[in-house]
Amino acid sequence: MSAGSNKAFHTIRNELLRTNSLFVDPDFPPEGRSLTFSGEQPFRNAKLKWMRPIDIVSKPRFFVDGATRFDLTQGQLGNCWFVAGAAIIVIKHRKYFVKIVPDDQGFGQNYAGIFHFNFWWYGRWKEVIIDDYLPTDGYRLVYGHNRTQQDEFWTALLEKAYAKLHGCYEAIDGGKLQDALVDLTGGISEVIDLEDKSKVSKSLYDILWKSFHMQTMMGCSINRPKGATSSEVEKSNGLYMGHAYSVTSLAVVPYLGQTVQLVRLRNPWGSGEWNGPWSDKSYEMQSLTPEIKKKLNIVIVEDGEFWISFEDLLSNFSEIQLCHIQPDAHTAEIAADEEKDQWEVIVYHDSWTRGITAGGCGNAPYQKLYWKNPQFQVVLTEPEDERSGKSTMMVSLMEKEKNRMGDIAIGFDIYKVRNPQDKPLGPDDNYTRYDLSRQAQSGKYQFYREVCRRFELPLGTYVIIPSTFDPNEEANFLLRIFTLKHIDSSVIDENNIPDPSVSVRTDVLADLFSKHSRTNQKLDAKELRSFLTELASLELKAHLDLSKEGCRSLIMMQDKNKTGFIDVEEARELWKDVKSFTSVFRQFDADKTGSIDTFELGNMFRKLGFPIERSVLTTLVRRYGGRDNTISLDDFIICMSKLVLMFHIFDDHLKISGSSENSAVFTRNEFLKYTLMC
Incomplete structure (x- = not known):
């Protein structure tokens, strides 16, 4: 029997016991894809065979006389780092061991081929449910095992659960001991x-x-x-x-x-x-x-x-x-040899996104991209003692590795801001060298999963900027900030409510409108395309050839009656917007390539009155950015048209539903209609 892993362990096991079935994990089955990334056998000269403990020994046991560090023996997998880490937990941290390896399971009367373990996984404890099929050579275990007590299986099952957490056994073939210890404790x-x-x-x-x-x-x-x-x-x-x-x-x-x-x-x-x-x-x-x-x-x-x-x-x-386990035990803290109180911790989950926030460390020629990295504000208001006037802060930056491929060097900087403005720091924007100073760093960029440092800082407002060494390196990360005193902290992002109106001067275009429209004096998308091309040539002395989809988006933005056509007055307003969008685009297209780097999108939207949050920017880049992180004028106009329309729809529904400022109510049909419209 197989069961979805979204169900709780005891629920699945009870169903299995009721039906007299043994669990087969659908998410981590006894197949090649659970062994290696490619799904192929890991050894050339021997084919692995998946076997349950009940098929390996006559009387398997979960524990034999409890758990000791000598139960853990590394097999034919390069995961000494994990085995060594698990051995340390057995020695020093029994309370964590009981949490990681629950004792409510075994091969007794409640045996159903299902086991569960818990790991600290980037900020929270995560239960991992597995079946008990284990890789063997046909007779004995080939990976982690107990060398002297071959009927004890908790070590092999724990290793399998950790392999599932990472995707396959190959994913834990090589790693760092400190990472295993963090995954086992959250330290x-x-x-x-x-x-x-x-x-x-x-x-x-x-x-x-x-x-x-x-x-x-x-x-x-x-x-x-x-x-x-x-x-x-x-x-x-x-x-x-x-x-x-x-x-x-x-x-x-x-x-x-x-x-x-x-x-x-x-x-x-x-x-x-x-x-x-x-x-x-x-x-x-x-x-x-x-x-x-x-x-x-x-x-x-x-x-x-x-x-x-x-x-x-x-x-x-x-x-x-x-x-x-506790920040007080950090070597820098120990060296200070001080009595410490209970630490507070603030946790942020964020990411470096190519074309949006993956700005790199600021080395030439990418100095300006550095300021695109995620930014976190911390306000230190209470000193630990009046004599020093300083506050202790420990910062931990952890990359959420994919398949244990820690090939990205990470680090962070801490800046003190004299005049906070609740907006991201930038190379120019109102932050002069007198207002901003770098106070601390994590040190050289490291290929570790986690970098951590302790600081003693004067009271004030600080901005933490985590980054990868090179720009456009994508990764999710976890930022933890430990302090001895309560602090105020926030993500610095564009969160103002935008005003979608764009104010530009009006031009006479009635003659051209009459020329391109038919007898009903309205333009569809095809007619709008030729109309805009000729109008741009006459007024802007520039070539403008939008796609049919771009013209459709513009019509939906301005078509107040939702007929699929626009009249002359709507065309006049539409032309204002097109000129405004085009002008801003060309300001940022300095090399005249017809495309701009997606890193500039945030600034472009702000210039047009649309300071949008990073999550929206990320969606736009994913949809339009492509492999080279660029966006064309046509796609930029489509983006702006959709944003304007969506803001109008949202604001209209706020008035209708009387909802709060940040939420509006839509029926299913309304949602489908407006989604297709945008």
Whole structure:
């Protein structure tokens, strides 16, 4: 039996139990498309077989003696980052684990081949329902599993649910550990770069120690060497390059009259350990007293877990990944060593849209496009203490990746505005260098899914501008703003109610109208086209050849009686609008190509008295922009004609229905009629 995933887990399971059926997930079926983007088999020499746990072992179990980090073993999928992240959750955050892996399921009397898990997915917890078909080689699991307890299946099912969340198993073949931790908790990610050892803080271990004891989750990884042909490359000391490890503990132990800072790591393979100083069988470890060994929980067994000195970790690893459950645990906050109150968080979901808001970082020659990026205003009114007069703000920018393809570099700037004007910042428009100053940045643009920084800023009004490095890179994003004091915040957008009237001077055109109209002295779309072409040539000394669809749109805009024709007075008003639309278009068509960049649409509409919101702009660009982000004069006139008509229709219905300023009531037939009319 299959069931739509829009139903709740327990509802589906009850239906399955009633009909004595087993669940087959219609959204993530046991087929090739759930394995890879192409739908093909992932291995050349072996064909995977989908099997349920009840067909793999005689008595499958969801948990065997509860869940531990040793239950998680990476299979033939490059998702060490996810396995390592899940292992950290099992160790440090049982309350999250219970939320992620509900215990109301298993292979007992309520078994129906259906399971569910929860992930924090860009701002909210999302339930993922799956069936229990798992990829095997015909005998055993080929992806995540429990190496020692092969009848335990929670790890394999959790991995499948995470693969479904991303689209297929291939989508989680490669990733970043901190991203997995965020998806499992909703925390704030941070990356500490260890490549340049000279820039590593001397107090880093102390900062990590405090963060760790504030429930921060940690991992570390070694970059793969350039030119490597395999995804992981083993070093002579037992560590693997291109691989992620969980940080499972920190400890400081006495040794030879001094103290040594240690870090315990776990390889998600469940094997493959460090063989240098402080490894399981090393001289250093053997020299410790039984009491200290017991405290460190030393187990001499090949389980993938080992101790390493912090000094050796710094010399071997490329970065440390962190996920902070609370903003106070952010390393910059820890370094401040202050008592903090409860943080407030404001969340925005937005996007960079090609031709509308994907303005890039402002590098030449695209400086003006930078100001097209989404903008968010924050007003800091309360200091944390009167002495500093400053307020702490943490900003997190997260790209909503598609198929885990994090190939866009992201970052953000923060500007202080002396004279706020409730309109988007621009390169000229009333914002001089005396009114606007950049106060802070996220740092260099990163190919991370999330970039986050902490700031201490003077009170005032600020504008946060998130952007991609290059213009016209499309992506959705999540912006989170954490503060210790209540703040006012908003999206800066064009939200004024437009006045569709256009005031231009009147011209005599009766003779031409009579020439092109028939005996009834009215123009249809075909006649209007020839009329406008000749009128433009005579009055504007310019060529104007609109399409038939463009002329239809103009007629519908001016045809007050909705007859499909216009009379001479309507033609006179129509000509005013055409001249106004054309004039503005040519102002922005500086290179005389006959088309303009869609980034300019917002300014063009404002100039014509139509400051429209970004969502409407996005729709127009999607409909008319094409691959090259340009719009022709003909399409621009169609857009303007439809907008004017739609505003008139809306305003008329406001008067009829007596509705509020932002809503009007339409019957179904009215909606269909007006939609076809526009």
